[in-house]
Amino acid sequence: MLTIGQLAAYAGVTVRAVRHYHQIGLLPEPERDASGYRSYGAQAAVLLIKIRTLAEAGVPLGRIAWMLDADEPAFAEAIEGIDAHLRAEIDRLEGSRKQVAQLSAGNSLVLPPQVVAYIDRLREIGVSERMLAGERDGWILVSARWPDKVVEWIPDKFAQLEDPRVVRLYQVLSALTETEGTDDPLVMEAVDLLVELACIRDRSSTTPRTSRTRCRTRCSTILPTPSTTGPSGCAT
Amino acid sequence: MLTIGQLAAYAGVTVRAVRHYHQIGLLPEPERDASGYRSYGAQAAVLLIKIRTLAEAGVPLGRIAWMLDADEPAFAEAIEGIDAHLRAEIDRLEGSRKQVAQLSAGNSLVLPPQVVAYIDRLREIGVSERMLAGERDGWILVSARWPDKVVEWIPDKFAQLEDPRVVRLYQVLSALTETEGTDDPLVMEAVDLLVELACIRDRSSTTPRTSRTRCRTRCSTILPTPSTTGPSGCAT
DNA sequence: GCTTGACCCTGACGCAGCGTCAAGCCTCGA
DNA sequence: TCGAGGCTTGACGCTGCGTCAGGGTCAAGC
Structure with missing residues (x-):
């Protein structure tokens, strides 16, 4: 079994993030050991990595919670939406790069x-x-x-x-x-x-x-x- | 002269954002007309569009303020940093797309x-x-x-x-x-x-x-x- | 002149997603 | 056995606004 620190390190998130997920009910609170420490199993690691992956993709935690107890087709559809959103975001950032470059070129971007x-x-x-x-x-x-x-x-x-x-x-x-x-x-x-x-x-x-x-x-x-x-x- | 709504629409930001920029001193408060409305000139529009461009690139408002009264080379260097950051962010999102795709493929991404x-x-x-x-x-x-x-x-x-x-x-x-x-x-x-x-x-x-x-x-x-x-x- | 709807004003609280103390207990390797 | 580091709860802080409350103003139509 794992402590919160081990779990967090393995999933690549902070201890604070894990506790936050507990607080909002995104990740279920695990058993405690004799001294009150949280004690995690493999399922928690799997779940946490899923959460992290989605959160890093910019999915709001509330929506992640929704996805986690959605059925297979709904989940797949959500993933499709996320991918579309990511592509849009990438395009936006590419656009932003150009705008910023214009800015440094002295062009004020202010007029048609x-x-x-x-x-x-x-x-x-x-x-x-x-x-x-x-x-x-x-x-x-x-x-x-x-x-x-x-x-x-x-x-x-x-x-x-x-x-x-x-x-x-x-x-x-x-x-x-x-x-x-x-x-x-x-x-x-x-x-x-x-x-x-x-x-x-x-x-x-x-x-x-x-x-x-x-x-x-x-x-x-x-x-x-x-x-x-x-x-x-x-x-x- | 422009009202706050006209200015905001022209710059492509919300009225609330403009007021926020005033509050934190990022955009100087303009003159008021007889009825107390803010009255903006062209300079404000130029400045606001600069701010919006940088903000959309993910630059924190505090840093934008810093950039706006930096000298030419410092500004250019900052722009270079921003571009690097944008490229990194784009790469990260590309990676995220792959991860999310793995997720929907049933692959749990949890093990080496x-x-x-x-x-x-x-x-x-x-x-x-x-x-x-x-x-x-x-x-x-x-x-x-x-x-x-x-x-x-x-x-x-x-x-x-x-x-x-x-x-x-x-x-x-x-x-x-x-x-x-x-x-x-x-x-x-x-x-x-x-x-x-x-x-x-x-x-x-x-x-x-x-x-x-x-x-x-x-x-x-x-x-x-x-x-x-x-x-x-x-x-x- | 009066209403109506679209603006404008200030002030204040709310939100996500954690970071960062604080203050105390627990564990583990030397 | 002891000191460093990890765990606990609780609480406030941060960014960049959105949003509501409770008003004043302006332009147009009747």
Whole structure:
């Protein structure tokens, strides 16, 4: 006969675990010897190893108890379920490995790939990292609120970049975020471009250059949320 | 700005988890709006997704906190550790799948393969399942107490089976466990064989047949633990 | 204006599966 | 015979949230 320590060592579990199994009724309490020590036979070892095997496979102890007094077909079915669960878990961990690798690669995993592609496109155009960060933050907020809309919008955003004036606007705004001064001639150019693009949208896309002063007053009302420049506004 | 529900949904975690991360200081508490609701920005989403990614990889939250304010090389090293851990975990689960499959195959996984081979050999010889069960139980107890000795003993046990009288003894005892009666002629044969084999061991292996009566008295003292028949005694 | 349902808030307890003391008795090898 | 190590019960601790209680808030429809 075996003591609890011998049993536990043989089954590859801790003494504490065995006692826990007793407590919850998973493993029946054995006879005690004269001094009150638990005294185990071979059946207990067989049972305990079964329990350990299932527990290591992630089966909750309650379910193990259920399995142990289930009939043969039910047991086999349970085993099938456990195997499926193990396979799923392995797949999940494989996925997790990839995610974690992305994380260390500096990729933030935070945006859908289409948006990432769009931001990469902006980077190619020459947009500053500061402004890109703003873009990204804006897209995150937008994606969080309208997850499925974003995928629809991105093609339009790509299309806008076909217009060289939009590209130029991004470049100018980008340059502005890099420099400290505000009375730069770039500011004028930016305003011009904004006005022009805003007016196009307003008047159904067919209005040539308007006088600077007239449009500036109109555009000042538009500036707070210039939807042409992306979700984050101007990222100032 | 996002509410806690929007943030949680975007990051793929529960609201409760986000609050928990606040509680333990893993995610900083954001500003509140007029009504006391938490109001999150994009940075929080980035951070939360980082946290979720690591948490799903099995990294304890305390360690995640540590990682989040570690420098670049330390972070990279931690990621390497996490990946190693994930690989190990995947391997463990693969192993677990095999073990569980064994379990459903009826294999009890409880004995070292050498012992299993020995018991299979006994089965070939024609030993009854009842007696095999006894053998197995005995070996389990022995293996539990002297795990490394067992591997040494098994070759001897195999060698004993070379002797046709030992084989016959097993068969006879086996037949006895199957039948109910005790005054069977098989009993006499079993005793004869036991006596003979026991005497051989006693007198250094060179004593011919002794008279039945003389040996029987001697053997009766040996019967309780006849070491020739395996660890479980006679498995009565 | 009022209701309704979906959110949000804090605070607290609960859960698995043991680890880890504490404080005392038992066993075994030297 | 003695000291180290093993056994006993009992109890609290840990992680990572789930879940309930008992409220306030917001947006929409009637």
